[in-house]
Amino acid sequence: MMNVVIVDDDQLVSSSLKTILEADGAIRVTGIGHSGTQAVELYRELRPDILLIDIRMDGMTGIEAAKILLHDHNNAKILFLTTFSDDEYIIEALRIGAKGYILKQNFESIVPALKAVFSGQRVFGDAIISKIPSLIKQKDQPNFSQFDLTDREIAIIKQVASGSSNREIAKELFLSEGTIRNYISSILEKLELRDRTQLAIFYYKQS
Template identity: 40%
Template sequence: MINTIIVDDQPIVRDGIKMILSLDDKINILGEAENGKQALEMIPKKIPDVVLMDIRMPVMNGVEATKLIKEKYPDIKIIILTTFNEDEFIFNGLKNGADGYILKDSDSDVLIDAIKTAYKGNILLNPDVTKKILNSLNNENKSLKDDKKLKSLTDREMDVAKLVAAGKSNKSISKKLFLTEGTVKNYVTKIMAKLELNNRTELALYINQINQ
């Protein structure tokens, strides 16, 4: 059972998400919050596996809430609920440790799959939103392929990085490369240190950017 909390300031949005998630018997809704502050107060009592996090909310927005949740509970998966006009918020949410993002108007099966994907430890990147983010990043950084930090990666580290960018979990990567999960975890930690990145999602965006 995947225990989930919904965080959104609009009751109609929360109700719609609850209705969708109720269609899957492997997802359990632990509770709902209307802002980041409420979510932070709820989490120690509920300890969810996955949090669906809106970005624009009063009192405490989703970016700040994501940062604080990840600092205290790094294993909780956070999926940002977003729209196309929230690029800056998406960037900041990912930098603060969000495990991915989906569009608010996604189909019901996409939302359910997103929760299951994040729960397994895989990164969740909506293709359309990712393309927009990468285009924006490329306008700011046109020489990543010549980045000395990138060239410092070994061939094996690059193999691991590409699989992370494909959204694979440590478990999946270990099976594909015939490594232990612990070894993969160490590789990922080293890669992020070399590239000066904060989390797997940033790493995925970085690698996808240089492969464009």
């Protein structure tokens, strides 16, 4: 059974979410809050498997609450659920280490997203993923000095993060597609990442 705390300043939304989640049968909502302050208090008291939290709330925002919790509990699984796909929020969610960022409009994806986060994955909805390449292009060159990466591997990571296919990367770097696939597999293993999406998020978080 997965224990979830819901925090949303709209009481109708939070009660509706509780109904949707508990209808699944594998999710138990152990607490409901309506502010960032309550999110911090509920998480510390209940230690849920996942905190499902809105971003824009009066007083302390969801982002601010998540920063506090991730500072104190670096393994906390926090999934943002919001109506806003603002670049600033996406940047902060990626930077602080949130496990996901999905939009309320995609209500059918909420339960699958929670299950994915519970199993150790990161989840960013299609609308968010599509923004990541343009956000990356706005940033300065990331610092990879703490990682054991070659210049060629960094170049490939940057291409992946920009949304390029293996074929496009191969053409850009004058290598074969097979070589690019091998490089990417090696990079994912070295960084202990699961897929290209996580690699793009990794690149962005180094900015």
